[in-house]
Amino acid sequence: MRYEAPKTLEQAIALLSGANGQARVLAGGTDVLIQLRSGRADPQLLVDIKAIPEMRAVVADSGGYRIGAAVTCMELIENEVFARDWPGVVDGVKLIGSVQVKGRATLGGNLCNASPAADGVPALIAAGALVCIAGPLGRREAPVEDFVLGPGRTSLGNGELVAAIQLPRRAPHSGDAYLRFTPRTEMDIAVVGAAVYLTLDGKGVCRSARVGLGAVAARALLVPAAAAALIGTTVDEAALERLAAAASAACRPIDDKRGTKQFRVKVAGVMARRAAAIAIERARRQG
Amino acid sequence: MSRNHVSATVNGDQVEFLCETGQTLLEALRDELRLTGTKEGCGTGDCGACSVIVDGRLVCACLMLAVEAEGKAIQTIEGMATGETLHPLQRKFIEHAALQCGICTPGILIAARSLLERNPNPTEDEVRYWLAGNLCRCTGYHKIVDAVLDAAREMRGG
Ligand SMILES: Cc1cc2nc3c(=O)[nH]c(=O)nc-3n(C[C@H](O)[C@H](O)[C@H](O)COP(=O)(O)OP(=O)(O)OC[C@H]3O[C@@H](n4cnc5c(N)ncnc54)[C@H](O)[C@@H]3O)c2cc1C
Ligand code: FES
Ligand code: FES
Numbered sequence A: 001m002r003y004e005a006p007k008t009l010e011q012a013i014a015l016l017s018g019a020n021g022q023a024r025v026l027a028g029g030t031d032v033l034i035q036l037r038s039g040r041a042d043p044q045l046l047v048d049i050k051a052i053p054e055m056r057a058v059v060a061d062s063g064g065y066r067i068g069a070a071v072t073c074m075e076l077i078e079n080e081v082f083a084r085d086w087p088g089v090v091d092g093v094k095l096i097g098s099v100q101v102k103g104r105a106t107l108g109g110n111l112c113n114a115s116p117a118a119d120g121v122p123a124l125i126a127a128g129a130l131v132c133i134a135g136p137l138g139r140r141e142a143p144v145e146d147f148v149l150g151p152g153r154t155s156l157g158n159g160e161l162v163a164a165i166q167l168p169r170r171a172p173h174s175g176d177a178y179l180r181f182t183p184r185t186e187m188d189i190a191v192v193g194a195a196v197y198l199t200l201d202g203k204g205v206c207r208s209a210r211v212g213l214g215a216v217a218a219r220a221l222l223v224p225a226a227a228a229a230l231i232g233t234t235v236d237e238a239a240l241e242r243l244a245a246a247a248s249a250a251c252r253p254i255d256d257k258r259g260t261k262q263f264r265v266k267v268a269g270v271m272a273r274r275a276a277a278i279a280i281e282r283a284r285r286q287g
Numbered sequence B: 001m002s003r004n005h006v007s008a009t010v011n012g013d014q015v016e017f018l019c020e021t022g023q024t025l026l027e028a029l030r031d032e033l034r035l036t037g038t039k040e041g042c043g044t045g046d047c048g049a050c051s052v053i054v055d056g057r058l059v060c061a062c063l064m065l066a067v068e069a070e071g072k073a074i075q076t077i078e079g080m081a082t083g084e085t086l087h088p089l090q091r092k093f094i095e096h097a098a099l100q101c102g103i104c105t106p107g108i109l110i111a112a113r114s115l116l117e118r119n120p121n122p123t124e125d126e127v128r129y130w131l132a133g134n135l136c137r138c139t140g141y142h143k144i145v146d147a148v149l150d151a152a153r154e155m156r157g158g
Helices: A008-019 A030-038 A072-079 A080-084 A089-094 A107-112 A120-128 A224-228 A237-250 A261-286 B023-032 B088-095 B105-118 B125-131 B142-155
Strands: A001-004 A022-028 A045-048 A057-061 A064-068 A130-135 A139-143 A149-152 A161-165 A174-181 A193-202 A205-213 B003-010 B014-019 B051-054 B057-060 B073-075
Touching: A008 A022, A008 A130, A030 A120, A045 A057, A064 A080, A064 A107, A072 A080, A072 A089, A080 A089, A089 A120, A089 A174, A089 A193, A107 A120, A107 A224, A120 A161, A120 A174, A120 A205, A139 B051, A174 A261, A193 B003, A193 B023, A205 A224, A205 A237, A205 A261, A224 A237, A237 A261, B014 B023, B023 B051, B051 B105, B057 B105, B073 B105, B088 B105, B088 B142, B105 B125, B105 B142
Parallel strands: A001 A045, A022 A045, B003 B073
Antiparallel strands: A057 A064, A064 A161, A130 A139, A130 A161, A174 A193, A193 A205, B003 B014, B051 B057, B051 B073
């Protein structure tokens, strides 16, 4: 196994394209190293993207943010300007393992690893984030909810990699939040995760909303029916009930040692509802 | 397997070593540099026994490749005391009996040091959350948390 740390995106793409599918991108390595150790991954080439300057930066861009694919979770958490605009995205990032893990792990890696339970992903879906992809044929963008195809599978083609994640401009009077259910408060894998992003008008009526769910299907889901339950309401008790019901109805979970199907379906509604309550609180506070 | 040449600093000293691409920083520290203070508990990022500081960041040495250490400044437990003088955290761990078998201790000391460098006056909750990635199978954590809070107090000059 060879290791390369190219200094430009072009070099990284050339290395990946030239390796006939035998290469792995290395970001923080917190998933890759575990896979190497267990033998689940056996690449001939590791392409470390941390020496590429544009991958290391969080850039304010058209009112939103471009998070380079090699920005670590700790760097993102410590970025106060970003955390003020997208507290729900940061809720998710904060849950990715210990301080030690977050010191290496990236949001890009969390997305590309394509675990249905990835904590960073539902809030990106709710926020309407785009994945900025670069490859031998140039650059393209994809909505986060379309990028992951199933466990461990993404829409990346040969030689392609994620350069950045693009967050849109946060709307006025809006807020986002992510919550997960786990038996332990720290260092655990989500049984269910729910994210809500909503925007209010001057009268406190919800004008737009997006709801993302994690760990309840083969990939994180965008749930338009759950969002529709909020739009046009003041996010009162009845609207929250309908949100919870729609979130539960969208689940296609598995039974495993972390939770049964029935439990996941129920808890998805509860988490969505609680996340909406935090999001609306933030929307009112942020003005 | 190709051998890689790595130069870095460890506890302020320039070091050079050769490593396989698949070798972790933890293996390089212990097997190539013979710095065995950093422990392996799990090898999968779960226990924190291998905690070291790399360019100011607390990380698990088992989750980083040795080749990724090129040009980096690494701090390990071996650099914590100054000659014969223990770091206040080390002293307080002894005073509070915050260790039994000691396997988790180097990692916890490094993690606590990195917390106090950022936040000299943490609450008990902040200490517990910061150390959530460091497992101890012996002490039950209370004494560890007490020792960290007491060291913080002393280091603030109170
Ligand atoms: C102890 C421990 C606890 C954890 N706890 C959690 C948790 O609570 N919640 C959670 O969601 N995750 C958790 N994880 C999983 C992991 O830390 C996250 O998924 C992390 O965000 C992965 O990021 P990384 O930069 O380390 O990815 P890497 O390991 O570098 O990469 C992950 C995968 O994505 C690919 N990849 C990475 N970047 C790119 C890119 N830019 N373009 C194309 N492909 C790319 C890699 O080739 C690899 O297949 C935990 C891991 C450990 C070891
Ligand atoms: S040995 Fe690295 S975390 Fe356990
Ligand atoms: S003292 Fe034995 S594991 Fe902590």
